[in-house]
Amino acid sequence: MGVGILVEDLNAWYGTTHTLQDINLHIPANHATALIGPSGCGKSTFVRCLNRMHETNPIARATGVVKMGDIDIYNDASPVEIRRRVGMVFQRPNPFPTMSIYDNVVSGLKLNGFRNRRILDETVERSLKQAALWEEVKDDLKKKSGASLSGGQQQRMCIARALAVDPEVLLMDEPASALDPVSTSKIEDLIFQLKSQYTIVIVTHNMQQAARVAENTGFFLNGKMVEFDSTHKIFTNPRDKRTEDYITGRFG
Amino acid sequence: MDFESASMRRNKARRTATNYLVSGLCILATVLVILPLIAILFYLIYKGASSLNLAFFTRIPAPVGESGGGMANSIVGSGIILLLASLMGIPVGIAAGVYLAEFGRGKTLATAVRFTADVLNGVPSIVMGISIYSLIVVQQKHFSALAGGVALAIMMVPTITRTTEEMLATVPHAIREAALGLGVPKWRTAISVSLRTASPGIITGCMLAFARVAGETAPLLFTAFGNQFWNFKLSEPIAALPLQIYVYAISPYDEWHRLAWAGSLVLIVLIMVSVTLVRIFANRGALKGGS
Numbered sequence: 001m002g003v004g005i006l007v008e009d010l011n012a013w014y015g016t017t018h019t020l021q022d023i024n025l026h027i028p029a030n031h032a033t034a035l036i037g038p039s040g041c042g043k044s045t046f047v048r049c050l051n052r053m054h055e056t057n058p059i060a061r062a063t064g065v066v067k068m069g070d071i072d073i074y075n076d077a078s079p080v081e082i083r084r085r086v087g088m089v090f091q092r093p094n095p096f097p098t099m100s101i102y103d104n105v106v107s108g109l110k111l112n113g114f115r116n117r118r119i120l121d122e123t124v125e126r127s128l129k130q131a132a133l134w135e136e137v138k139d140d141l142k143k144k145s146g147a148s149l150s151g152g153q154q155q156r157m158c159i160a161r162a163l164a165v166d167p168e169v170l171l172m173d174e175p176a177s178a179l180d181p182v183s184t185s186k187i188e189d190l191i192f193q194l195k196s197q198y199t200i201v202i203v204t205h206n207m208q209q210a211a212r213v214a215e216n217t218g219f220f221l222n223g224k225m226v227e228f229d230s231t232h233k234i235f236t237n238p239r240d241k242r243t244e245d246y247i248t249g250r251f252g
Numbered sequence: 253m254d255f256e257s258a259s260m261r262r263n264k265a266r267r268t269a270t271n272y273l274v275s276g277l278c279i280l281a282t283v284l285v286i287l288p289l290i291a292i293l294f295y296l297i298y299k300g301a302s303s304l305n306l307a308f309f310t311r312i313p314a315p316v317g318e319s320g321g322g323m324a325n326s327i328v329g330s331g332i333i334l335l336l337a338s339l340m341g342i343p344v345g346i347a348a349g350v351y352l353a354e355f356g357r358g359k360t361l362a363t364a365v366r367f368t369a370d371v372l373n374g375v376p377s378i379v380m381g382i383s384i385y386s387l388i389v390v391q392q393k394h395f396s397a398l399a400g401g402v403a404l405a406i407m408m409v410p411t412i413t414r415t416t417e418e419m420l421a422t423v424p425h426a427i428r429e430a431a432l433g434l435g436v437p438k439w440r441t442a443i444s445v446s447l448r449t450a451s452p453g454i455i456t457g458c459m460l461a462f463a464r465v466a467g468e469t470a471p472l473l474f475t476a477f478g479n480q481f482w483n484f485k486l487s488e489p490i491a492a493l494p495l496q497i498y499v500y501a502i503s504p505y506d507e508w509h510r511l512a513w514a515g516s517l518v519l520i521v522l523i524m525v526s527v528t529l530v531r532i533f534a535n536r537g538a539l540k541g542g543s
Binding site for chain 1: 426432440
């Protein structure tokens, strides 16, 4: 099951650039939350702070409190432990090119030393079914490289890979922006089904996508969170003038 | 409808001509690259093949004045020295390359290692021989197979280190992020993901280094020293193909000259065979559609 995320006074920097300023936010468990905003507004940096990927960049730094359930992720646990509990799907599909489809899906388990064949087999089937890819690849699991699939299939495989480690939170950084409309709608269907079991945070440039999949939406601008509310409220009756300008296409 | 005006047609003719000219130059350059290799190979076969017989591969050199004999001990000796050199040089070279590419970005130590590797690559092989002579042979008071192996290993390291670093640099950052995002520790990501993805290029680098030192004579002159008899002990002087070829080639006897040609042929063929075998072995596990 998913857990809620509480963010208090989160600030982040790249070198001397202050990318995120005083973010306060509660992301409810087992819901999909969308983050929208123009390019460079800090929404990708924000999700990368939620699984401590932000700090893999040597010049990056973050302060503040992020609580996942009872755990303060910056104080109570190591980055590696946090990332096992928080799955991430990236903008471009990034399969491991040397691994088969099977090995790609269970890479999170195998690379952490897990070797039980029966459980690996079960995990591959469960994760690929969750990601709606099982029927398309079940005959080539160990024969084909993960990189041989189409872009849309690769992205669903990457979602299966993130689900295979049984996370509580799933972060998706523009998961459909490199895909065609058919693949995009498959990914959206998937988010719709998965949000009953996981807490999903999805960054998107596509406002219709946010409206279709997410219960709540946050609007980011210049490193600040301008507004956070139910998706319906954000798109029909936003409180802030800047949110209204953005969703009506006046800038961004 | 006629979309092509007269000037467009003239341009097209010019572009086609340029295309043929540039393609032709590329093919010419390719031929110029391959030609010396083929020429050397055929000349070696012409000069050396007639002296190849069973005795060449099974006997040790005949004493001066007697005819016959072979290079069996040199072939085995070269094998032992190269195995030693690879066992020492390849792990060190790859590990240093991994450090440079994955952990040392922007660090002073990395800059120093990179600079050292580049300088080491330019050290003349005879200098390497003398250095190992004073560092190992003089200390131990005897020539040895081990000293030869160390000399060749040090010559392999810079090539392997720099190729490993460059090949790791071509691995997309997104793939590392995928592994880190799954909660895989950084060291495990470096070995099981980055290194594995870059392995075809790294294997090529190792093979280049291997092929280069396999034919080296100078570093072995004062280290492995050469031996007219069988030796399987690492602590004693050992025969090597390049050394035996050198000894025979500067001798005044016609038969020894012919044996030197045969030895050169065998050396080249052995290098080509081992490089090919490693390539076949490395490609065996490749998957459909992988890179």
